[in-house]
Amino acid sequence: MHVFQPISINDVMEGPFTFSPDHKMLISSGSKDKVNATTASWASVGFLWDKHVITIYLREERYTRELLESSEYFSLSFLDLVEFKRELKFMGMVSGRDEDKIKGARLTINHDEDTQAPFIDEASNVIICRKLVTQKLEPESYNDKSILDEHYQKGGYHIMFIGEIEKIMIR
Secondary structure: OOOOOOHHHHHHHOOOOOOEEOOOOEEEEOOOOOEEEEEOOEEEEEOOEEEEEEEEEOOOOOOHHHHOOOOEEEEEEEEEOOOOOHHHHHHHHOOOEEEEEEEEHHOEEEEEEOOOOOOEEEEEEEEEEEEEEEEOHHHHOOOOOOHHHHHHOOOOEEEEEEEEEEEEEEE
């Protein structure tokens, strides 16, 4: 009889689209006229409704969230964490409501030719998604109430977006 051996989830979660506190991405959305992006690390890849999907989470107060809610598509851009450390930090600290933070971070927006979804041109990997579901995570929906104490002491609940993966681009 073979005995199961436990392994760390970190041994399984690897590759260019790994999601963890140490792996940041830029979520971009908007139109040709108005684009914004924000730094994030919470996401998951899966298979739902016979589709390959990605689920992302943006706090309700984020400007990118406003643009994503009014857009059909969004993108996830993955940049080298060492080379673009300053830019990623800047993108997470500055609001696109106040300034063109993509320009301020010295990054470049490009648009996917098929979907017109905006993405960060300096990225090494990009996922283009078509939005399928938008759902606010309400306090009463949490089974583990310690999550509320740890992550939502001041409110700012996350909006969950599920998108169908339309295209993956790798340099």
